[in-house]
Amino acid sequence: MKSRVPAILYLCLLMGSGSLVANEPVVARRMAITFDDLPAQRAQALPEPKILAINEGFVKTLTDQQIPAIGFVNEGKLHVDGALDPARVRLLELWLDAGLELGNHTFSHPELHRTPLEEFQQDLIRGEPTTAAWVQEVAGIQE
Ligand SMILES: [Zn+2]
Structure with missing residues (x-):
């Protein structure tokens, strides 16, 4: 043995x-904990209660265990039927309300190695409006 x-x-x-x-x-x-593809992978195929449960579970565990973390958002997943969905935005505000951070992870999560640079850059910029507003709000930046 x-x-x-x-x-x-x-x-x-x-x-x-x-x-x-x-x-x-x-x-x-030190270790950094990050979560990609928020509000959820395959968000367009999941029922809203499942997406809520996923995010509530992450936030509860991270706050209960006092784990600092950042979630990276695909803003395209905040859109339902082509429009920004306030319910999905509120979902991610759970993270901010808990003192966690959010960042931009592109609009549609294009494959970096298979996407022309300019197209990737445009997707990155398109994925920024809501997340940038949150970051400015958290940082206390006024426009
Ligand atoms: Zn990702």
């Missing part, structure tokens, strides 16, 4: 524990 000690030692070293090595300084490690 193989010993589990080397695996545990290796894991501790990976996690930055300095206590296993004499005179080794303890290094503070």
